[in-house]
Amino acid sequence: MSDRLNRCEASDFTRAEEFCVPSRSRVFRGQRVMKGSSRYNGGGSTGNVLETSIDSSPPDSRPHFKRYAGSRSAHRPFRSLVNLSSNKSARSSMDQLDFDTSRSVDVSNQMFRDSFATLNDFRLNGHMCDLELKLGTRSFACHKVVLSCTSGYFRGMFASQMKETRAPSVELHDLDHKAVDLLLQFAYTGRITLNIDNVQQVLDAASFLQFDLVVQSCSDFMKQQLHPSNCIEMRKFAEQHGRTDLQELADSYISDHFNEVVDCDEFFTISAQHLADIIGNDDLNVDSEIQVYQAVMRWVKHDDIEKRKQTLAPLLAKVKLPLLPASYLTQEVEVDDLIHADMECRDYVDEAKSYQLSVAGLTLSKDPTIGWCLVGAVQLVAAYLILRLIGSCCPHTVVAFDWLILLQGVLFCVGGRGASGDPFCSIECYNFRSDKWFTIAEMSIRRRHVGVVSSEGKLYAIGGHDGDEHLSSCEVFDPVTNRWNCIAPMRTLRRGLAVAALSNALYAIGGLDDTSCFDSVERYDPSVDSWSPVAPMNVPRGGVGVAVLKNCIYAIGGNDGSSSLSSCERYDPILNKWVMIAPMNKRRAGAGVAVLHGRLYAAGGFDDNFPLESAEVYDCETNQWIYVTSMGSPRGGVGVAQLGGYLFAVGGHDGTNYLNSVEAYDPIKDSWSLVAGVNTCRAGAGMTSSDIPLKIIKARRIEASY
Structure with missing residues (x-):
């Protein structure tokens, strides 16, 4: 009607x-x-x-x-x-x-829709049109004023003194007529239909005619369509049209799906320079440098070998040849005809062999606190330092290294708060190979002074404070699904707690609320998703630090409600009993605690209201604490975890400012050095290391952004 x-x-x-x-x-x-x-x-x-x-x-x-x-x-x-x-x-x-x-x-929205619907009817019926767009044998009637509102190209043309201002027609060249028709529909209706078959033509025309909204929509659509079979072509297209956001995302996708990309025909159309950029990226997601070498050789030998072999030496320079197995280097790489015929390539192989021989006399430690595995790229200096560490631990066992090895795993910095006082739900993850932090999926709830631990390939966030109230809620991050899921809440609301994982169970230890500090401990059984109480500590401890060493849990320092503590105690899960151990040299609440090479470290924290830069180490054999070199900055509420033979102290508060700086402790040199800082200044964050493979975390993170 x-x-x-x-x-x-x-x-x-x-x-x-x-x-x-x-x-x-x-x-x-x-x-x-x-x-x-x-x-x-x-x-x-x-x-x-x-x-x-x-x-x-x-x-x-x-x-x-x-x-x-x-x-x-x-x-x-x-x-x-x-x-x-x-x-x-x-x-x-x-x-x-x-x-x-x-x-x-106000009826403006409906009025505009009706007005433009009428204008579109005029266009389709050729009514009151004052411009004809010509593309070869095809022409489109339209209105100058409408095109001027939506196209920067036509706005500039008709607002100037160009001859087209008064001309009844404008001729366009090298544009797809179907794409131009879609752009005209958009100019009059505000809607456009994109699909995988037309998006490149539409983006090409929209870029030329300066339909900025359409250009952005095309770019967003293409991001969602990224696939190993089209990412290289999409990257080329983005580069041609100056879409740096799409180009960077395509590069990240290629790096994270390298093995799938090299199995697609499109891989062999890539330029030598682009291939060099990809394999030279330290974030390249591969299990072994063999995969990188094989990809290069397949590309060189695929087509026009006489031309492509000229690029072999520059490409081989980007391959981390010392990371190849010695047997593979001599039996596969060295004897390849193309490499054998190129003097520069032979030099690269000889350098790799010399490096492997130089470290072959170092020794191997089977340190139970470190999980070692074969990975891809690593700087030679870092590899050398790690091998030094291995050699210092077991000086009488000599092993010839067939593979260079590096620690598997990542660091997680979870929640906390900054200068605004508001808790964070964000998570930052540290890439040891590239010395960079990146964000992953956020928690469902903001949490400061949260307990964090990694167990069985998952990351747990327990309790804390959301800015309004104390929390008993808990959640777990599954890197395979890239999702946080809620688990059973604790029996007690608490912040400033610490969490340990031992024998397939989690232990939530100590903490506080607005009225008191807790000595209570709860045990979580993931198989039945429930918490149960275990023996309480001897002393209430809010802001406590915990770590697992030799199948026991150590509770370090904290605050009993009146002052910071130097006392420490140890829990035996078999006996369900806590016993006191030697106190630290310094009172510490909110300290970072971690185990490295069978020794327990405590760094930073607060001595009542004073942030500390000092650090000390506990030897369970002698029951004694000894000072080590102090950090470069005082850090109260600091997060500490071990990775790659180093301790990492992340963020904290120096008495004046919240920090985003990160220091790494080298136990061989007994020294701290600055590494890449977290992206957000934070204290009271949960900190843990995990053996979750970095490539899984990064792949799911990239996929979530498409």
Whole structure:
């Protein structure tokens, strides 16, 4: 019905006794409309006036009105019909009406839609068009003013003194006519249909004609379509059109899906320079450098070998040849015809062999606190330092290294708070190979002074404070699904707790609320998703640090509600009993605690209100604490964890500012050095290391951004 009303002339209503007021104010020929309405002048009956408020209700609920000529109706649900003849008394009676005649109603959105729908009808019917776009044998009628509103190209053309300003037609070259047709539809309707078959042509035309909104929409659409079979072509296209966001995302996708990409035909169309950039990236996600070497050789030998072999030496320079197994280096690489025929390539192989021989006399430690595995790229200096560490641990066992090895795993910095005081739900992850931090999926709840631990390939966040209240809630991050899921809550609301993982169970230890510090401990069994109490500590400890050493849990320092503590105790899960051990040299609450090479370290923390830069190490054989070199900055509320034979102290508060700096402790040199800082200044964050493979975390993170 409303569609019919929108098309009718005023004469239609002279034959109708009853009609429905449309959802938008409509004024018909022969009628004058009061405030807030539009006016059309035309033929038809005169002297009758319709005045109404705008009604945005659904069609079936719109009020109905009788039509009158010079009189009022006894049946009138709204004061909407009045007679505005020359009679003064009638006008006077109108002045006495008790409704607000100055009501303002915003119908701009609907008005714009209707107006542009009408303009689009004009375009499709060639009505009042003042421009013709020509693409070869095809032409499109349109309106200059509409194109000027949506296209920077046409706006600049028609606003200048160019000859096209007055010309009835404009000729376009090298654009897809279907893409231009879609852009015209967008100019008039604000909508465009993109698919994998037309998006490149549309982006090409939109970039040239400067339809900025369409360009961004095309870029967003292409990001969602990234796949090993199209990422290289998409990257080329993004580079050609200056879409750096799409180009960078494609590069990240290629690095994270390298093995899948090299199995696609598109890989062999890549340029030598682009291939060099990819394999030279320290974030390249591979299990072994063999995969990198094989990809290079497949690319070189695939097509036009005489031309491509000229690029072999520069490409081989990007391959971390010392990370190849010695047997593979001599039996596969060295004897390859292309490499054997190139002197520069032979030099690279000889250098790799020499390096492997130089470290072959170092020794191997089977340190139970470190998980070692074969990985891809690592700087030679870092490898050398790690091998030094191995050699220092077991000086009598000599092993020839067939593979260079590096620690598997990552660091997680979870939650905490910054200068605003608001807790964070963000998580930062440290890439040891590239010395960079990146974010992963956020927790469902903001948490400061949260307990964090990694167990069985998952990351747990326990309790804390969300800025409004203490928490008993808990959640777990699964890197395979890239999701946080809630688990059973603890029995006690607590912040400033610490969490340890031992024998497939989690232990939530100590903590505090607004009134007291806790000595209680809860044990979580993941197999039944439940918490149960175990033996309490001997001392209440809020802001406690914990670590696992030789199948026991150590609770270090904290605050008992009145002062910071130097006391420490050890829990035996078999006996379900806590015993006191030697106290630290310094009182510490909110210290970072971790185990490295069978020794327990405590760094930073607060001595009551004073942040500390000192650090000390506990030897369980002698039951003694010894100072080590202090950190470069005082760090209260610091997070500490071990990775790659180093301790990492992350963030904290120095007494004045929240910190984002990170220091790494080398136990061989007994020294701290700055490494890449976290992206956000934070203290009271949960800190842990994990053996979750970095490639899984990074792959899921990249996929989540597409």
